[in-house]
Amino acid sequence: MKPTVLQLGPMLPLVEKGLAENYTLHHLGKAPDKAKFLAEVGPAIQAVASSVKTPVDAALLDALPNARLVANFGVGYENVDVEHARKRGIVVTNTPDVLTDCVADLAMTLLVDVARGISAGDRYVREGRWLKGPMPLATKVSGKRLGILGLGRIGQAIADRAEGFDMDIRYHNRRQVPGSPYQFEQTLADLARWCDFLVIATAGGEATRGLVNAAVLEALGPEGFLVNIARGSVVDEPALVAALVEKRIAGAALDVFADEPNVPQALLALDNVVLTPHIASATTDTRAAMGQLVLDNLAAFFETGRVLTPV
Numbered sequence: 001m002k003p004t005v006l007q008l009g010p011m012l013p014l015v016e017k018g019l020a021e022n023y024t025l026h027h028l029g030k031a032p033d034k035a036k037f038l039a040e041v042g043p044a045i046q047a048v049a050s051s052v053k054t055p056v057d058a059a060l061l062d063a064l065p066n067a068r069l070v071a072n073f074g075v076g077y078e079n080v081d082v083e084h085a086r087k088r089g090i091v092v093t094n095t096p097d098v099l100t101d102c103v104a105d106l107a108m109t110l111l112v113d114v115a116r117g118i119s120a121g122d123r124y125v126r127e128g129r130w131l132k133g134p135m136p137l138a139t140k141v142s143g144k145r146l147g148i149l150g151l152g153r154i155g156q157a158i159a160d161r162a163e164g165f166d167m168d169i170r171y172h173n174r175r176q177v178p179g180s181p182y183q184f185e186q187t188l189a190d191l192a193r194w195c196d197f198l199v200i201a202t203a204g205g206e207a208t209r210g211l212v213n214a215a216v217l218e219a220l221g222p223e224g225f226l227v228n229i230a231r232g233s234v235v236d237e238p239a240l241v242a243a244l245v246e247k248r249i250a251g252a253a254l255d256v257f258a259d260e261p262n263v264p265q266a267l268l269a270l271d272n273v274v275l276t277p278h279i280a281s282a283t284t285d286t287r288a289a290m291g292q293l294v295l296d297n298l299a300a301f302f303e304t305g306r307v308l309t310p311v
């Protein structure tokens with residue numbers, strides 16, 4: 001007998017194929033009456049396949065009395081009520097490591113872009129402005145100071161890349177990272193004051209909500225740039241918009257926003273802001289590896305009772 005899995009929303013074709021082949025699959029997303037659907041199939045569900053975009057709250061978990069695993073697509077898992085899952089004896093998995101390179105690649109690319117005006121330069125050429133005169137000078141990257149908020153796997157991979165740019169690196173984290181060669185700053189404001197570029201690489205969720213606030217932006221100052229490839233929730237977005245509009249920081253490169261896909265209107269007109277649509281892990285290679293890891297966690301769980309990447 002195939003185990004029974006609940007799929008919450010649309011997933012990569014690779015994942016949907018693997019789920020359909022190996023499990024008795026139910027789609028919550030396709031059910032017109034979700035409460036009725038859960039009342040009917042809920043007790044049969046043994047595992048859930050979810051993604052960062054689909055909430056897995058206490059009410060949903062309680063509608064699945066026999067579920068033992070939530071396999072989440074994404075390194076982030078703030079969509080899952082992990083505490084409630086733990087209380088219920090439900091294991092939660094995410095997709096770490098396989099996306100680290102791509103996310104760090106984008107962080108560094110965004111940093112260079114906002115400092116050197118790559119996207120702005122592209123607009124400059126396309127709009128024929130070059131014909132009227134050269135573009136204003138930009139900011140050098142190599143040898144500058146990089147502050148990393150969150151020295152986890154992704155933060156470390158960003159540091160590895162920044163080493164190639166001869167950057168001076170420090171970080172702030174919930175706790176000091178044992179054995180790290182980089183100087184730990186006790187407060188985020190201290191890090192922001194010290195650095196030229198502040199890169200956010202910390203997890204989302206309530207613990208980090210609004211960490212980059214008006215005071216931190218003030219500390220970053222008119223020569224400092226902010227790069228965010230983590231979660232929009234980590235930044236006080238109205239404070240960031242005000243700091244950018246009033247030129248109290250030099251610029252920002254943002255892959256994530258408070259209310260995706262809505263981007264604050266005021267940012268669209270600013271040339272010192274680079275905006276990308278949450279694409280840090282969005283390569284064919286990495287998304288396939290993330291999808292495979294969701295399938296592998298499910299398979300390992302049903303075959304051995306153990307998972308590969310518990311949160």
Ligand code: 8YV
Pocket residue numbers: 051052053073074075076077099278280281
């Ligand atoms: C994806 C992400 O955009 O892994 C994460 O936490 O935010 C991204 O990799 C997301 O998982 C897609 O649903």
